[in-house]
Every structure is written in C-alpha cells, then in structure tokens.
Amino acid sequence: xxxxxxxxxxxxxxxxxxxxxxxxxxxxxxxxxxxxxxxxxxxxxxxxxxxxxxxxxxxxxxxxxxxxxxxxxxxxxxxxxxxxxxxxxxxxxxxxxxxxxxxxxxxxxxxxxxxxxxxxxxxxxxxxxxxxxxxxxxxxxxxxxxxxxxxxxxxxxxxxxxxxxxxxxxxxxxxxxxxxxxxxxxxxxxxxxxxxxxxxxxxxxxxxxxxxxxxxxxxxxxxxxxxxxxxxxxxxxxxxxxxxxxxxxxxxxxxxxxxxxxxxxxxxxxxxxxxxxxxxxxxxxxxxxxxxxxxxxxxxxxxxxxxxxxxxxxxxxxxxxxxxxxxxxxxxxxxxxxxxxxxxxxxxxxxxxxxxxxxxxxxxxxxxxxxxxxxxxxxxxxxxxxxxxxxxxxxxxxxxxxxxxxxxxxxxxxxxxxxxxxxxxxxxxxxxxxxxxxxxxxxxxxxxxxxxxxxxxxxxxxxxxxxxxxxxxxxxxxxxxxxxxxxxxxxxxxxxxxxxxxxxxxxxxxxxxxxxxxxxxxxxxxxxxxxxxxxxxxxxxxxxxxxxxxxxxxxxxxxxxxxxxxxxxxxxxxxxxxxxxxxxxxxxxxxxxxxxxxxxxxxxxxxxxxxxxxxxxxxxxxxxxxxxxxxxxxxxxxxxxxxxxxxxxxxxxxxxxxxxxxxxxxxxxxxxxxxxxxxxxxxxxxxxxxxxxxxxxxxxxxxxxxxxxxxxxxxxxxxxxxxxxxxxxxxxxxxxxxxxxxxxxxxxxxxxxxxxxxxxxxxxxxxxxxxxxxxxxxxxxxxxxxxxxxxxxxxxxxxxxxxxxxxxxxxxxxxxxxxxxxxxxxxxxxxxxxxxxxxxxxxxxxxxx
Numbered sequence: 074x075x076x077x078x079x080x081x082x083x084x085x086x087x088x089x090x091x092x093x094x095x096x097x098x099x100x101x102x103x104x105x106x107x108x109x110x111x112x113x114x115x116x117x118x119x120x121x122x123x124x125x126x127x128x129x130x131x132x133x134x135x136x137x138x139x140x141x142x143x144x145x146x147x148x149x150x151x152x153x154x155x156x157x158x159x160x161x162x163x164x165x166x167x168x169x170x171x172x173x174x175x176x177x178x179x180x181x182x183x184x185x186x187x188x189x190x191x192x193x194x195x196x197x198x199x200x201x202x203x204x205x206x207x208x209x210x211x212x213x214x215x216x217x218x219x220x221x222x223x224x225x226x227x228x229x230x231x232x233x234x235x236x237x238x239x240x241x242x243x244x245x246x247x248x249x250x251x252x253x254x255x256x257x258x259x260x261x262x263x264x265x266x267x268x269x270x271x272x273x274x275x276x277x278x279x280x281x282x283x284x285x286x287x288x289x290x291x292x293x294x295x296x297x298x299x300x301x302x303x304x305x306x307x308x309x310x311x312x313x314x315x316x317x318x319x320x321x322x323x324x325x326x327x328x329x330x331x332x333x334x335x336x337x338x339x340x341x342x343x344x345x346x347x348x349x350x351x352x353x354x355x356x357x358x359x360x361x362x363x364x365x366x367x368x369x370x371x372x373x374x375x376x377x378x379x380x381x382x383x384x385x386x387x388x389x390x391x392x393x394x395x396x397x398x399x400x401x402x403x404x405x406x407x408x409x410x411x412x413x414x415x416x417x418x419x420x421x422x423x424x425x426x427x428x429x430x431x432x433x434x435x436x437x438x439x440x441x442x443x444x445x446x447x448x449x450x451x452x453x454x455x456x457x458x459x460x461x462x463x464x465x466x467x468x469x470x471x472x473x474x475x476x477x478x479x480x481x482x483x484x485x486x487x488x489x490x491x492x493x494x495x496x497x498x499x500x501x502x503x504x505x506x507x508x509x510x511x512x513x514x515x516x517x518x519x520x521x522x523x524x525x526x527x528x529x530x531x532x533x534x535x536x537x538x539x540x541x542x543x544x545x546x547x548x549x550x551x552x553x554x555x556x557x558x559x560x561x562x563x564x565x566x567x568x569x570x571x572x573x574x575x576x577x578x579x580x581x582x583x584x585x586x587x588x589x590x591x592x593x594x595x596x597x598x599x600x601x602x603x604x605x606x607x608x609x610x611x612x613x614x615x616x617x618x619x620x621x622x623x624x625x626x627x628x629x630x631x632x633x634x635x636x637x638x639x640x641x642x643x644x645x646x647x648x649x650x651x652x653x654x655x656x657x658x659x660x661x662x663x664x665x666x667x668x669x670x671x672x673x674x675x676x677x678x679x680x681x682x683x684x685x686x687x688x689x690x691x692x693x694x695x696x697x698x699x700x701x702x703x704x705x706x707x708x709x710x711x712x713x714x715x716x717x718x719x720x721x722x723x724x725x726x727x728x729x730x731x732x733x734x735x736x737x738x739x740x741x742x743x744x745x746x747x748x749x750x751x752x753x754x755x756x757x758x759x760x761x762x763x764x765x766x767x768x769x770x771x772x773x774x775x776x777x778x779x780x781x782x783x784x785x786x787x788x789x790x791x792x793x794x795x796x797x798x799x800x801x802x803x804x805x806x807x808x809x810x811x812x813x814x815x816x817x818x819x820x821x822x823x824x825x826x827x828x829x830x831x832x833x834x835x836x837x838x839x840x841x842x843x844x845x846x847x848x849x850x851x852x853x854x855x856x857x858x859x860x861x862x863x864x865x866x867x868x869x870x871x872x873x874x875x876x877x878x879x880x881x882x883x884x885x886x887x888x889x890x891x892x893x894x895x896x897x898x899x900x901x902x903x904x905x906x907x908x909x910x911x912x913x914x915x916x917x918x919x920x921x922x
Contacts, residue, residue: 083181083183083184083199084180084181084182084183084184084185084198084199085182085183085195085197085198085199086182086183087182087183089197090182090193090195090198093195093196093197094193094195096196097195097196097262097263097265098262098263099192099193099262099263100191100192100193100194100195100209100210100262100263101192101263102263102264102266102268102269110157113157114154114157127146176190176191176192176207176209177189177190177191178190178191178194178200178206178209179200179201179202179203179206179449180194180198180199180200180201181198181199181200181201181256182198186201186438186449188449191207191209191210194209194210194259194262195259195262196259196260196261196262197258197259198210198258198259199215199256199257199258199259200212200256200257200258200259201254201255201256202220202244202250202254202255202256202257203250203253203254203436204250204251204252204253204254204478204479205249205250205668205693206249206250207247207248207249208222208244208245208246208247208248208249208250208257209246209259210246210259210260210261210262210266211243211244211245211246211259211260211261211262211265211266211267211268212243212244212257212258212259212260212261213242213243213244213257213258213260214236214237214238214242214243214244214255214256214257215238215255215256215257215258216238216255216256217236217237217238217253217254217255217256218253218254218255218475218476218478219252219253219254219476219477219478220235220236220237220250220252220253220254220255221233221234221235221236221250221251221252221253222234222236222244222248222249222250222251223248223249223250223251224245224248233251233252236255244257245266245267245268246261246262246266246267246268246269247266247268252478252480253478254436254476254478292794303738303741303742304738304741306742306745307321307741307742307745308321310745310746311745311751314748316751321751341723343774344719344722344723344726344774345365345719347774347775348365348715348716348718348719349365351715352365352711352712352715353702355708355711355712355715356686356701356702356703356705356708356711357699357700357701357702357708357709357711357712357715358686358699358700358701358702359698359699359712360697360698360699360700361698363698364681364698364699364716365715365716365719365720366716366720367662367680367681367698367716367790368664368681368712368713368715368716368717369713369716369717369719369720369787369788370662370680370787370788370789370790370792371589371662371663371664371680371681371713371716371787372588372589372590372661372662372786372787373589373590373591373592373656373661373662373663373664374584374589374590374591374592374663374664374666374706374709374710374713375592375594375649375652375653375656375663375664375665375666375679376591376592376593376594376666376706376709377594377595377666377667377668377685378571378593378594378595378597378602378605379452379571379595380452380668380685380687380688380704381574381666381685381701381704381705381706382573382574382577382593382605382609382706383571383572383573383574383577383605384571384572384573384574385452385571385688385704386405386406386452386456386571386572387452387453387455387456387545387569387570387571388403388404388405388456388459388569388570388571389401389456389457389459389460389567389568389569390544390568390569390570391539391544391566391567391568392412392424392427392565392566392567392568393532393535393536393539393565393566393568394423394427394514394515394517394564394565394566395514395516395528395531395532395563396516396517397414397419397423397517397565398414398535399412399413399414399419399424400412400413400414401413401460401463402463403459403463406446406448406455406456406459407459408441408446408459408462408463409463410463411463412424412460412463412464420464420465421517421518421519422515422517422518422519423515423516423517423518423519423564423565424464425519426515426519426551426564427549427564427565427567428460428461428464428465428468429468429471429497429499430499430500430501430549430550430551430564431457431458431460431461431501431549431567432457432458432461432468432469432470433470433471433473433488433490433499434486434487434488434499434500434501434549435450435454435457435458435488436450436451436454437449437450437451437454437455437457437458438450439455439458439459439462452571453545453547453569456569457501457547457567460567470490471490471491471492471497472490472491473488473489473490474489474490474491474496474556475488475489475556476488476489477500477558479502481596481645481646481647482645483502483506484502484503484505484506484596485500485501485502485503485506485507485558486500486501486502487499487500487501487558489556495553495554496553496554496556497551497552497553497554498551498552498553498555498556498557498558499549499550499551500549500550500551500552500558500561501547501548501549501550501567502547502548503547503548503596503643504536504546504547504548504566504598505598505643506548507548507550507561508529508532508533508548508563510550510558510559510560510561511524511548511550511561511562511563512524512560512561512562513560513561513562513563514528514562514563514564515562515563515564521562524563528563532563532566535566536566536598537600539566539568539601540597540598540599540600540601540604541600541601541604542568542604543570543601543604543605543608544568544569544570544601545568545569545570545571545597545598545601546566546567546568546598546601547566547567547569548563548565548566549564549565549566549567550562550563550564551564573605573608573609574705574706574707576705576707577609577705577706577707578608578609578610579707580706580707580709580710580711581609581610581611581706581710582610583710583783584710584713585610586783586784587710587713587714587782587783587784587785587786587787588785588786588787589710589713589787590639591611591639591706592611592638592639592640592641592652592656593605593606593609593611593612593639593640593641594640594641594644594649594652595640595641595642595643595644596642596643596644596645597642597643598642598643599615599618599620599642599643601642602618602640602642602643603615603617603618603640603642606618606639606640611639611640612639612640616637617637617638617639617640618638618639618640618641618642619631619638619640619641619642620641620642620643620644621641621642621643621644621645621648622643624641624644624648624651624652625648628651628655631655632655632658632659635655635656635659636659646667646672646675647674649665649667649672649674649675650674650675650678652665652675653665653675653678653679654678657678657680662680662681662787662790663679663680663681664679664680664681664682664683664709664713665678665679665681665682665683666683666684666685666701666706666709667682667683667684667685667689667693667697668684668685668688668689668693668704672684672693672696673693673696674696676693676696676697676698677696680790681698681699682696682697682698682699683697683698683699683700683701683709684696684697684699684700684701685700685701685704686700686701686702686703686704687702687703687704688704689704699712714778714782714783717778717782717783717788718776718777718778718782720788721776721778721779721782722773722774722775722776723774723794724794724799725773725774725776725850725851726770726771726773726774726850727794728799728802728803728850729766729769729770729773729843729846729847729850730766730770731803731807732802732803732804732806732807732810732846733761733765733766733807733810733843733846734766734807735803735804735806735807735808735810735811736806736807736808736809736810736811736814736839736842736843737753737758737761737762737811737839738811739807739808739810739811739812739814739815740752740753740811740814740815740818740835740839741753742811743811743812743815744815744818747815747819749818749819749822750822750828750831752814752815752818752831752832752835753832753835753836753839754832754891754892756890756891756892757832757836757891757892757893760881760891761836761839761840761843764874764877764878765839765840765843765844765874765878766843768870768871768873768874769843769844769847769867769870769871769874770847771870772847772864772866772867772869772870772871773847773850773851773864773867775864775866775867776851776852776863776864776867777863777864779852779853781853802915805915806846806911806915809910809911809914809915810839810842810843810846810911812911813838813842813907813908813910813911814835814838814839814842814907815835816907817834817835817837817838817903817904817907818831818832818834818835818838819831820834820903821834821900821903826900827894829892829893829894830894830896830900832892832893833882833893833894833896833900834896834900834903834904836893837878837882837896837900837904837908838903838904838907838908840874840875840878841875841904841905841908842907842908842909842911842912844871844874844875845908845909845911845912846911846912847867847870847871848860848861848867848871849912849915851863851864851867852864881893882894882895882896883895
C-alpha cells in the first residue's frame with residue numbers, strides 16, 4: 074500500500090504534526106473522574122458504626138470523660154488514616170495499570186510508515202487501517218480494499234458496514250475494522266469526534282463488586298446482626314446489675330465496632346488491587362477484579378498456537394515443487410542463509426516466480442537500516458520477504474492493481490500486479506483451499522504443464538511430509554491476465570517453522586500438575602498441529618486432534634468426547650465460540666486466548682477471556698478480562714498461580730479476622746453471663762481492633778503461595794469461601810480465644826488481684842493469642858520455622874504489634890490512658906499458658922474434624 078503513493082497519501086511532515094498538535098491538542102477523550110484524596114479520606118468515616126463511635130466520643134466529651142474522648146477520637150482518625158493510605162495506594166495502583174495498554178495507530182508521515190500511540194494521531198494524518206484495528210479518530214476513506222467496519226459501538230447495529238471512497242467513506246473513532254484494508258485521512262480528533270460528543274454526556278461508570286465482595290458484604294451483615302444482639306445483651310445485663318450506664322453504653326458500641334469485620338470488603342479490594350499490580354509485573358494485565366477470583370477455578374486453557382505457544386518468528390525451511398525439494402538455511406529474520414538443491418545453490422525461472430509471489434502477495438515491510446533490520450506486518454509474510462532476500466538482494470514490488478484480502482473462511486489472499494503490458498494474479502494460502510483450483514503447474518524452466526492426478530499425488534505426499542515435520546505450509550500459485558481465482562498455475566509449497574517459546578513446555582507441565590488442561594487451537598494442518606502439540610506435551614496421540622471440518626460435521630460426537638480432545642486444527646476464529654460452549658457444557662471453567670476481531674465473541678463467552686497485548690486487536694482487548702502483555706502462554710499459568718495465591722490469602726485474613734472478632738465478643742459475653750466485672754474497656758477493645766487485628770491481617774494478604782498450590786486441583790467456581798471446614802475452624806478458634814481470655818481474667822480475680830491487673834492480663838492474653846493465631850493462618854505447615862519466617866511481612870507486623878503492646882503496658886503515661894498496669898512474672902505465666910492453649914487445643918480438634 075505504500076508503493077506509488079498519491080500526493081495526498083504522503084502524509085504530514087513532522088513540522089505539520091507539531092503544528093497540528095499545538096492547534097488541536099492530543100487525541101484523547103477523558104470522561105473518568107479520578108477520586109480526589111479528600112473524598113477517599115472522608116469515605117473512611119461513612120460506615121454507620123464509625124459514626125456511632127464518633128457520637129459516643131462526643132457524649133464522652135460532654136460527660137466530662139475527656140481522656141476517653143481524646144483517645145477514642147485519636148484512634149478513629151488513625152484508623153481512617155490507615156484506611157485512606159491503603160485505598161489511595163490501591164486507587165493509584167489501578168490507575169497505573171491503565172497505562173499498560175496504549176492503543177497504537179499506523180500513520181504515514183514523510184512517506185514512511187510510523188507506528189505511534191493513538192493519542193498522537195492528529196488532524197490531517199493519513200492512517201493505515203487493517204482487519205482488527207480500532208479506528209483512532211474520525212476521518213474519510215481515501216483508499217480501500219474490501220473494507221468493512223463494525224460501527225455497533227455507535228449505532229448498535231451488529232452488521233458490519235461496507236466502506237468505499239465514493240459513497241460510504243466516513244470512518245469514526247472507536248469503531249473496528251472487521252475485514253479488508255484501507256487508508257483514511259483524519260478530520261477530527263478527541264472530543265470533536267462523534268465518539269467525543271457522546272462522551273461529553275456520559276457520566277462515570279460505577280464499578281461493580283466482585284462475587285467474593287458481595288458474599289463478604291452479606292456475611293458482614295449477618296455478623297452485624299449477631300454481634301449487635303450480643304452487645305445488646307451485654308449492655309442490658311450490665312444495666313440490670315446496676316453497672317454504670319455510660320460505661321455499658323461505651324462498651325456496647327466499641328465492642329460492636331471491634332466485632333463486626335466492616336473492613337473486610339475494603340481489604341479484599343485492596344488485596345485484589347495489589348495482586349493485579351503484581352500480575353501486571355509478570356505481564357498479565359487483569360482488566361476485571363472478578364477475574365482474579367475466577368482464575369483460581371480455571372481447569373481448561375484454550376490457547377492459540379502462534380505467538381502464544383510459539384515465538385511467532387516464522388522461518389522458511391523448505392520449498393517443494395512438483396520436481397524439486399529445496400532446503401533453505403538460516404533462522405529467524407537473519408538474512409544470511411543459502412537456498413540449496415541437492416547441496417548446491419539454486420536459481421531458476423520457477424524460483425523467480427515463487428519469489429515474485431512471496432514479495433508481491435505480501436503486505437509486510439522489511440527494510441535494512443545500516444546494520445538494523447526493521448520489520449512490520451504479519452510474521453508469515455515477513456518470513457517470505459526474508460526468503461526472497463536470501464534468494465536475491467532485490468526483487469521489485471510491482472504496481473498493485475487489485476487485492477483480495479486474506480479471509481479466515483477462504484484461507485488465502487491474492488494480489489494482481491502489473492508486469493510489463495500484462496498482469497499477474499499471485500495467490501498464497503492453505504494447501505486445502507487452493508490445490509483444488511490449480512489446473513496447471515510450472516516447471517523449473519518456466520514452462521507450464523497440465524496438473525494431472527499423478528502430480529497432485531506427489532504434491533499431496535510432499536505436503537503431508539512437511540506437515541509431519543511440524544512445518545506450516547503455504548501453497549503458492551499464479552495466473553496471467555485474469556483476476557479470477559480459478560484454473561491457477563501451481564508454483565510450489567513453502568514450509569516454515571515457528572519454534573516453541575522458551576519456558577512454554579515447562580508451563581504446560583506445571584498446569585497439568587495443577588489439574589489444568591491445555592487445549593491448542595491452530596489454523597495449521599492436522600499433522601503439523603499434532604507434531605507441535607506432541608513436542609510441547611499437549612497431546613500424545615493423533616486421536617486427540619480434531620479439525621474444524623470434523624467439528625462442523627459432528628458437533629454432538631465432539632461434545633461427547635471433548636474431554637479427550639487436546640488439539641483443534643484448521644479451526645477458524647468463529648469455531649472458537651463453539652469450542653468454548655462445548656467445554657462449558659461439561660462444567661469446565663475455561664480460559665480462552667485470542668487476538669483477532671473474530672475472537673471477541675469466544676473471549677466474552679469464556680470464563681476468562683485472554684487477549685494478546687502485542688498482536689491482539691483493540692476489539693479483542695476490549696472484550697477480554699485479561700491481557701497478556703508478552704503474548705506468552707507461560708504468563709497465563711503464572712496468572713492462574715497468582716489468582717490461587719490471592720484467593721488463599723483472602724481466606725487467610727478472613728479466617729484470622731472473624732475468629733479474632735468472635736473471641737473479642739465472647740470474652741465480653743462470658744464475663745457478663747458469669748456476673749463478672751467488664752473484662753475489657755472501650756479503648757482496650759479499640760486497640761486490639763486497630764493494632765492486633767489490623768497489622769497482621771494486612772500482612773497475611775502478602776503471604777507466598779503454599780508449595781502444593783499448583784499440585785492441587787482447581788477450586789470449584791461456586792465453592793463457598795468457607796468450604797473445606799473453614800467455618801468450623803473459625804468458630805472453634807474464636808471460642809477457644811474467648812474462653813481462655815475469660816479464664817485469664819478470672820484467675821487473677823480469684824487469686825485476689827485488683828480489677829486493673831485482671832483486665833491487663835485479659836488484654837495481654839487476647840493480644841498474644843491472636844498474634845500466635847496469625848502465624849497459624851499464614852501457612853498449612855505446622856513447623857515453627859515455616860510459621861515464623863515464611864511470610865517476613867507477617868513477622869514484622871506481629872513484632873510491631875507486640876512492641877506497641879509492651880509500650881502501652883510499661884510506659885506509665887500510656888498505662889494511665891489505657892488503664893493497664895505493669896505485669897510481673899506470675900501474671901506473664903498466666904498469659905503465656907492461656908495464650909498457648911487455644912493453639913494446642915485447636916490443633917487437637919482440627920486433627921479429629
């Protein structure tokens with residue numbers, strides 16, 4: 074398309090670009106309003122229970138309890154600050170992820186093709202648009218080949234609109250090219266586009282909560298009702314016993330705040346956001362938070378071969394004609410390499426035409442700039458240009474007359490070029506699509522003969538041998554002075570290889586051990602597909618390979634045997650949707666990769682749609698729930714592992730927080746039932762809630778995955794968060810913490826200690842037993858070394874919490890504020906025994922559950 078440019082297609086000069094950007098601005102539409110820091114901070118105080126606590130603080134001040142009011146107010150603000158810091162960091166983390174995808178546009182500037190970020194497209198630019206591209210601005214079509222555009226984003230009409238330079242020549246930002254190619258001249262950018270005008274009236278979109286957050290919200294409401302009921306009982310019992318009404322009121326409110334895990338949904342969001350950022354560093358950009366939960370359930374990955382499992386750096390290795398078998402040396406895009414027939418460099422008229430087809434039936438670009446090779450376009454077409462360069466330093470691209478764009482249904486493309494006074498139609502494509510329309514073949518000297526059944530059998534055998542050697546085969550043919558694709562002259566078969574990506578085989582094996590099956594989807598021949606699948610460890614038998622044709626013919630049989638199929642060969646993009654549905658009918662949780670426009674329906678249908686960040690079209694990225702920034706299969710497995718880690722960590726801190734909250738409520742309930750004095754004062758409860766619960770819970774969200782994480786089967790998608798006996802563990806541990814904290818309060822009183830000392834002992838027991846429990850939540854391993862050192866963040870958090878607690882106990886001024894006394898060795902003996910017993914008994918109970 075860059076050959077023989079018309080004057081208006083030479084593009085803007087760089088000076089004109091600078092001038093236009095200053096005049097018209099950047100090509101961006103910004104309709105999202107970022108949350109302001111003040112708004113995030115104020116949101117921390119919107120919870121009804123925090124508001125109640127604030128009211129109680131005001132009442133304390135009015136009743137003359139100034140110290141209580143000041144301390145509680147300080148703790149409210151401190152809690153709000155911690156929440157603000159976490160949420161602000163999460164907001165920034167999510168915001169930074171948006172920069173990982175920057176849409177690209179191909180523009181012609183100073184007669185050269187440049188690939189730039191879409192936001193730098195400006196008025197007057199000439200933009201190259203191809204199948205799969207998102208149109209970056211409004212403009213007019215100035216040159217087009219079979220161009221069809223999906224404008225449903227603007228019109229709601231699902232049928233693609235045909236575009237031509239005479240009538241339907243207007244193109245709009247945000248729409249997608251679904252077929253053909255063309256050049257457009259930009260007329261409007263940013264808010265001046267049709268999309269921009271619509272954007273002006275759009276409000277902010279509200280983010281929906283993930284299924285896990287919804288379940289936790291529901292759990293929080295249930296716990297709130299239970300806790301408030303218990304608190305009410307405690308307050309009523311205290312009033313009946315003629316205890317100080319103000320004290321009982323404050324204890325009831327502060328206990329409610331401590332007992333209800335109102336922060337759980339926020340912690341989940343923060344954990345997911347941090348996890349998403351961590352995944353992005355490993356080249357997996359998660360676009361929807363709910364996808365992180367689903368990743369842990371995936372048991373089938375349907376992956377494209379080219380570019381995901383393989384390098385997508387094609388190298389031509391063989392050329393087969395009716396009467397020649399030619400070897401091509403070299404690897405990748407290295408221009409060094411000989412073309413050999415029986416060990417000698419070969420050149421003849423037939424190879425001249427094969428190279429003409431390779432260069433002209435081709436939209437890729439290859440340019441040697443000093444010692445650097447610059448390429449753009451499809452890797453298969455780049456490989457053909459490299460082949461032609463190896464054959465002859467320069468092969469002229471003839472003037473293009475017409476083009477038949479590649480179509481995934483026809484599986485071939487064609488170009489008609491001028492050649493002297495005549496024209497030649499060059500066609501390249503799949504063997505199955507073209508061999509039937511070849512009526513002649515060309516000999517080495519350029520003579521043309523009829524293609525009989527004998528020669529066809531030779532060609533078929535050569536095709537089969539190349540496919541069995543894992544070569545991707547293209548058939549090349551031509552025709553003089555006609556644009557009809559029939560009665561073609563067979564030139565030869567070109568076999569190229571695309572080596573597997575480094576680490577992919579190991580990743581496939583790792584997925585298999587994790588109970589995740591890999592299904593390879595490719596447009597390659599059945600034999601080629603099997604050869605590659607066998608090399609990667611995806612398939613062991615040819616029986617595991619099914620073609621797109623077989624899928625169309627007998628869908629019911631395929632559905633019945635879908636669990637035994639590992640490879641789909643000769644599959645068009647639209648068949649991917651069918652494959653996803655067949656797998657989902659068997660209750661599989663499916664991840665599907667895709668890069669083309671036609672992959673979008675399959676990606677939306679899949680439980681996890683995965684788009685290619687490098688080769689993927691914009692529409693595919695929009696439809697996907699995850700984008701691979703490196704187009705590498707191994708990244709999917711990393712993402713699944715990360716998803717499992719995140720879900721496990723959420724379970725860890727949910728287990729920790731709820732069990733601790735139950736323990737805090739029960740100590741108050743038990744002491745009230747036993748007609749004992751109030752065991753803990755409001756500020757002590759608030760301290761436990763803020764420091765002892767908060768710091769370790771945050772650290773638990775940063776735990777590493779257990780060693781057996783990728784050796785256990787995927788989690789069922791609808792499995793409860795509390796499955797596997799987790800709720801029993803929480804209730805048992807919460808009861809034990811509450812019971813022994815109550816015992817630690819009772820024993821000093823029984824021994825004749827004063828109430829202040831007894832409260833200090835109970836306070837210390839509650840703190841230490843919870844800190845011990847935090848280590849148990851961090852890992853399934855039961856050896857002390859693993860518990861202490863497997864999560865260094867937790868060790869730091871626990872030490873920090875304990876040191877802060879010691880400061881409260883042993884600094885006299887803080888002792889006055891929190892109404893605690895210094896502890897002696899006998900009290901510490903009670904504390905240690907009552908803190909260790911919940912752990913010892915819980916482990917005994919856990920073994921017998």
